[in-house]
Amino acid sequence: EVRLVESGGGLVQPGGSLRLSCAASGFTLRGYWMSWVRQAPGKGLEWVANIKEDGSEKNYVDSVKGRSTIARDNIKNSVYLQIINLRVEDTAIYYCARETQTAPGAFDIWGQGTLVTVSS
């Protein structure tokens, strides 16, 4: 079964940092672009960052640029998102998503999400 499982969420104080992990199974990660997408409480989906198959290209939404690093380990079949200097507005469910090979930009597999709460 093709699966993505996120972990690493939790309660963090403003200014703190977190490293989210996404473990892939049932497929070979190195063949796919991967993204992180988040949903704040009561809000819509927001794309956060993505990383090319070999890790050579990374892109970020402006609101996390400079505070966030996306990385991958194709040997461990995992993708990571580190965010530093967390803000209250970073509170959200963070989903890991796989980009299809046949339709660039479309996310065909999503993890169940991990909740990040930034609060004092």
Add this chain to the structure above:
Amino acid sequence: QSVLTQPPSVSGAPGQRVTISCTGSSSNIGADYDVHWYQHLPRKVPKLLIYGNISRPSGVPDRFSGSKSGTSASLAITGLQAEDEADYYCQSYDNSLSHVVFGGGTKLTVL
């Protein structure tokens, strides 16, 4: 404020047809980037519904269809069913932002 504009809500009775619009600009949909659609059921994970403007992944009923013209795209749902009640999102790429963008989402209510 998303660069892709969707109506906040739409509604329809069982069996009816509804459409959800997604309006962009010359830097995204109008630049010929593909539009994809997702269904987000309550307490579930987003599900890819339409990719490449008009294509359905395996398992998605043909009651769901997508179209694109100019700077806009639409999702149509025919034969509305109670289980279609969900949030729907369009998604594309924006070349002025240089990244993926989602629409603000549309809540579909089945009356």
